Amino acid sequence: MTVATGMKKTTLLGLLALVIRRDLVLAMRRRADVLTTLIFFVMVVSLFPLGVGPEMDMLRKMAAGVLWVAALLSSMLSLGRLFSADYLDGTLEQMMLAPQSLSMLVLGKMTAHWMVSGLPLVLMAPVLGLQFDMPVQALGVLIIGLLLGTPILSMVGAIGAALTLGLRGGGVLLSLLVLPLCIPVLIFGTGAVEAVSTGLSAVSHLSLLGALLVLALVFTPWVTAQALRISME
Amino acid sequence: MLEVSNLACSRGDHRLFSGLGFALHPGQIMQVQGANGSGKTSLLRMLCGFMMPDEGAISWGGRNTRDLEEDYYAEVLYLGHLNAIKDELSALENLLISAGLSGVELDEKEALAALRRMGLRGRERLPTKVLSQGQRRRVALARLLVSDARLWILDEPLTALDVKAVALIQELMAEHLARQGMVIFTTHQPLQVAGVEMRSLSLS
Numbered sequence: 384m385t386v387a388t389g390m391k392k393t394t395l396l397g398l399l400a401l402v403i404r405r406d407l408v409l410a411m412r413r414r415a416d417v418l419t420t421l422i423f424f425v426m427v428v429s430l431f432p433l434g435v436g437p438e439m440d441m442l443r444k445m446a447a448g449v450l451w452v453a454a455l456l457s458s459m460l461s462l463g464r465l466f467s468a469d470y471l472d473g474t475l476e477q478m479m480l481a482p483q484s485l486s487m488l489v490l491g492k493m494t495a496h497w498m499v500s501g502l503p504l505v506l507m508a509p510v511l512g513l514q515f516d517m518p519v520q521a522l523g524v525l526i527i528g529l530l531l532g533t534p535i536l537s538m539v540g541a542i543g544a545a546l547t548l549g550l551r552g553g554g555v556l557l558s559l560l561v562l563p564l565c566i567p568v569l570i571f572g573t574g575a576v577e578a579v580s581t582g583l584s585a586v587s588h589l590s591l592l593g594a595l596l597v598l599a600l601v602f603t604p605w606v607t608a609q610a611l612r613i614s615m616e
Numbered sequence: 617m618l619e620v621s622n623l624a625c626s627r628g629d630h631r632l633f634s635g636l637g638f639a640l641h642p643g644q645i646m647q648v649q650g651a652n653g654s655g656k657t658s659l660l661r662m663l664c665g666f667m668m669p670d671e672g673a674i675s676w677g678g679r680n681t682r683d684l685e686e687d688y689y690a691e692v693l694y695l696g697h698l699n700a701i702k703d704e705l706s707a708l709e710n711l712l713i714s715a716g717l718s719g720v721e722l723d724e725k726e727a728l729a730a731l732r733r734m735g736l737r738g739r740e741r742l743p744t745k746v747l748s749q750g751q752r753r754r755v756a757l758a759r760l761l762v763s764d765a766r767l768w769i770l771d772e773p774l775t776a777l778d779v780k781a782v783a784l785i786q787e788l789m790a791e792h793l794a795r796q797g798m799v800i801f802t803t804h805q806p807l808q809v810a811g812v813e814m815r816s817l818s819l820s
Contacts, residue, residue, distance in 0.1 A: 391721040401716040412704040473698025474714075480664060482690030482719040615666050 398483045402491030403498075409468075410499045416464060421503045424457040428511045439516050446515035447525055447576035451569050454504050454529060455536065459561065461500040462540040463547075463554045465492065466611065470548050479615060485608040493534075493541050493604065501533030524579045524589070528572040531592040538603040539564050545610035567595060617641055618663070618767060618798060623672035625658050632658055633819050634671065642766070642796040645789060645812055647803065650819035656802040657697070659819065660771050663800065664694045676767075690719060693765035695773055699756040703745035707731055707755045710744060715762050722762055730761035735781065749776040757781075760788050768792060770801035782807070 393401065410417050431449045432442055469475040478488050508529055512522045543561040547553035575588035617640065624634035632655030640646055648656045661667045663674060665681060665688070674681045681688045701710050708727055715722045731740050734754040744752055753776045760768065768789075774782055782805070789799055789809045801807075808814070 393716050393719050393721050397721065398716065398719075401713065405713050408709070409702060409704055468702075471698075472702065473696055473700035474702070474717075476664070476666065476694065476696055476698065477700045477714060477717050479666065480689045480692055480694055481717050482686050484686060488717075616668065 393483070395483055395487055398481070399487055399491045399494075402488050403495045406492060406495030407498065410495070416461065417499050417503070420457050420461045420500045421507065423460055424453050424504050425507060425511065427453040427456065429514065432514055442515045443517060443580075446512060446517045447521070447573045449515070450508055450511060450525060450529075451532075451572045454501075454508075454533060455562065455565055455569060457504065458500055458533065458536040458540060459558045461496070462537075462544045462557055462561065465496050465541055465544040466548055467544075470614075475611065475615065479612065485611065486604040489541065489545075489607045489611070490600075490604040493538050493607075496541070497534045497537040501537055505529045505533060518580065521576050521580045524575050524585045525572075527589060528575045528585075528592060531589065531596050532568045532572045535568050535592075535596055535599045536565055538599040538607075541607045542603055542610055545607045545614055548611070548614040568592065571595070617677055618800075619675045619678075620663075621672055621675075623659075623662065623674070624670045625655055625662060625667070626670055627655075627658065636672070636817075636819075638817055640767075640798050640800060640815075642798060643793050643812075644815060645793055645799040645801075645809055646815040646817055647801060647807070648817050648819065649802075654819040656819060657771055660694075660696075660769050660800070660802065663769055664692060665689070691766045692769060693718065693759065693763045693767070694769045694771075695756060695759070696771045697775075699752055701744050701752055701755055704743060706741045706743055707736055707747070707758075708740045710755055711758050711762070714756075714759055718759070718763060718765070720762060720764065726762060727758075730758045731755070733761060734758045734784070750778060750781065753777055754781060757785065760785075760792070766797050768797065768799045768801070770799065772802055772804070774803050774805045774807065786810070 428449055435441060466475060469478065479485060481488060505526060508526055509522055512525060517525070540561050543557045546560065547557045550556060571588045571592045575585040578588060579585040619639045621637045623636040625632045648659060650656050658667060662669050676684055676688050676691065700714060708724065708731065711727045711731060712722055728740055734757060736751060736754055739747060739751060744755060757773065773785055786807060786809055790811065792799060793809065793812050
């Protein structure tokens with residue numbers, strides 16, 4: 384009956400939108416997963432003022448570093464789930480057979496992952512920055528840095544998630560693989576805030592972050608797609 | 617159309633099969649037979665490109681599927697042991713998404729019609745986690761109704777299905793073959809498709 388020759392085909396962008404929408408719907412129906420990442424971020428950041436003591440000068444100085452490291456760690460938390468659910472229920476097999484490029488599907492999954500696990504951190508950061516008495520200008524640069532940097536974490540993390548797919552104890556291995564690769568993001572992200580608080584311009588650091596983001600956008604979907612094909616064998 | 621030549625596969629040190637060759641033409645159906653562990657699923661996964669064969673080549677319309685990539689995938693519908701169904705989504709959402717992934721944009725009416733033909737009337741909007749095993753399989757099989765792929769690769773499509781659903785699958789296969797489609801499948805249950813000669817391939 385139904386099969387006709389005139390079926391509507393999904394376009395590349397339609398496919399991208401489909402994957403993003405699907406992952407967002409799934410995330411909304413499993414809200415606990417999303418919240419744990421955010422709560423972990425808030426907890427880690429809030430522990431520092433309690434542990435270090437209320438010396439404003441010191442807190443101001445370490446604010447950017449603490450926020451960035453916490454963002455890095457909490458983004459590791461959710462990476463394990465990026466492909467594993469789809470791998471276990473067979474959806475990943477279907478994705479590999481999609482008539483569009485697998486890289487595009489992967490890009491969709493990365494985008495959704497960032498919207499669910501990276502964007503909330505960026506939105507939360509100004510509130511947490513206040514705990515450290517960060518000046519407004521530094522706070523602004525921190526937000527821009529996080530906005531540019533957290534997508535890189537999702538994208539580079541996706542490569543690790545694809546490589547460790549289906550491995551036992553993959554979570555720890557994933558962090559060991561991905562964290563070193565994220566060091567440049569950490570350096571430029573905190574460097575930007577540092578620069579602005581010492582009265583210099585943050586533009587150079589932020590443009591380097593932007594360049595990293597563009598590089599990641601171009602290469603990581605393809606690399607992740609190849610890693611997924613290897614993991615499926 | 618689908619040609620396999622001199623295919624070999626091993627898992628670990630164990631050689632599952634070697635020197636395997638066959639051709640499947642439009643309108644033909646082939647059942648892959650063999651004991652548990654004889655490499656049926658491995659063969660089907662190779663045909664889908666998930667696994668690299670140790671030796672040999674798989675070609676589609678005279679060209680190696682490794683080179684065709686997406687052009688070949690567009691012609692393939694694969695249904696494996698895993699249903700590729702999300703528990704959190706309803707049957708309807710699942711079908712719309714899996715059709716979208718396979719490149720077909722469905723509207724809701726078409727998807728509902730397909731689900732109803734699969735005997736899921738009244739269950740279309742329930743989350744699939746409340747459905748039974750057989751019903752979930754039916755949701756997965758609804759993809760057969762909304763796909764325009766020419767080659768169906770079905771790994772144990774009949775598991776968890778009742779007699780009525782098995783009859784429906786036979787009917788769908790017959791329709792697909794009449795449209796000059798191709799089917800390659802495995803099953804441990806008897807399956808007859810009316811009016812077509814069933815080819816069989818034994819792995820030992």
